[in-house]
Amino acid sequence: MRRAFRLTVALLIGLALGLPCLSVFVTEGALHIWQRSAPVTAPAEVLSRQTGASWETVQVTAADGVVLDGWLFTPRHANGAAVIALHGVGDTRLGMMAHAGFLVRAGYTVLAPDCRGHGSSGGDVISYGIREADDVHRWADLLLRRPGIRRLYGIGQSMGASILLESLPREPRFRALVADCPFATFEEVACDRLEQRGMLGTAVSWPVVRMGFLYARLRYGLNLREASPAAAVRAAKIPILLIHGMLDANIPPRHSRQLHALNPATTQLWEVPGADHVASLGTAPEQYQRRVTGWFEQ
Numbered sequence: 001m002r003r004a005f006r007l008t009v010a011l012l013i014g015l016a017l018g019l020p021c022l023s024v025f026v027t028e029g030a031l032h033i034w035q036r037s038a039p040v041t042a043p044a045e046v047l048s049r050q051t052g053a054s055w056e057t058v059q060v061t062a063a064d065g066v067v068l069d070g071w072l073f074t075p076r077h078a079n080g081a082a083v084i085a086l087h088g089v090g091d092t093r094l095g096m097m098a099h100a101g102f103l104v105r106a107g108y109t110v111l112a113p114d115c116r117g118h119g120s121s122g123g124d125v126i127s128y129g130i131r132e133a134d135d136v137h138r139w140a141d142l143l144l145r146r147p148g149i150r151r152l153y154g155i156g157q158s159m160g161a162s163i164l165l166e167s168l169p170r171e172p173r174f175r176a177l178v179a180d181c182p183f184a185t186f187e188e189v190a191c192d193r194l195e196q197r198g199m200l201g202t203a204v205s206w207p208v209v210r211m212g213f214l215y216a217r218l219r220y221g222l223n224l225r226e227a228s229p230a231a232a233v234r235a236a237k238i239p240i241l242l243i244h245g246m247l248d249a250n251i252p253p254r255h256s257r258q259l260h261a262l263n264p265a266t267t268q269l270w271e272v273p274g275a276d277h278v279a280s281l282g283t284a285p286e287q288y289q290r291r292v293t294g295w296f297e298q
Helices: 002-031 042-051 093-105 132-144 159-166 186-196 202-220 229-234 254-262 285-297
Strands: 054-061 067-074 081-086 109-113 151-157 174-180 240-245 267-272
Touching (some): 042 093, 081 093, 093 151, 093 285, 174 285, 186 202, 240 254
Parallel strands (some): 151 174, 174 240, 240 267
């Protein structure tokens, strides 16, 4: 009995000492891309040759002074509409080149930026939509100031999809969005990630995430509870196409199901059989392209 008591006390002390350290470690890892570099221009040049579109590098300055970089592709026969295409965490604008390709061929002007803290864009801290929502608003200003662009759309993958959803209260000029594998709330997906990696069980992941959120607020002034596509979708008034691979082991499909359930009148959910995380375009390319362009056109 005494031995069991001592073991229990030792375990509790270990958890009390270890969980805060683990929280800091996990949070710092989530808020920074420690090794990053500017995307090479060769893919932009290839896309330009294949589609006949012109391309250029563009920049905007965020509210906090961070300079953000992107590529802008203008089709030869533009249809008067522009699409902001946002990549996922740890990726760059290169991750959206396949999307840019089929959209440019359909006549859309496409802006593919590096999100803050990624690629050649400035900023050291990723906020999963808290600061990025206003970044999207500034990219929208850049696009809608250009001659001939009258309609604005957005498509994003994973973190990029979630950022676009979170930008809706800040950017009301979107006509429609496509969100490929978004999370419902950052708090929920953070717990999912800890459990997926086998680091912690459900009972422990929530305290670790909550301590991490407290650390982020004290250290960086970020309230990560505000990273909530769910809150934005609940109040959304524009059409939102939610796409999710049914085999997604990174952000489980229940996240898109939750978003759809919050606003079924405005959202449509397409679950793609056989597709893993952000792999729906590769799994069902013709259907994906047809659904996305059709969503924007309707």
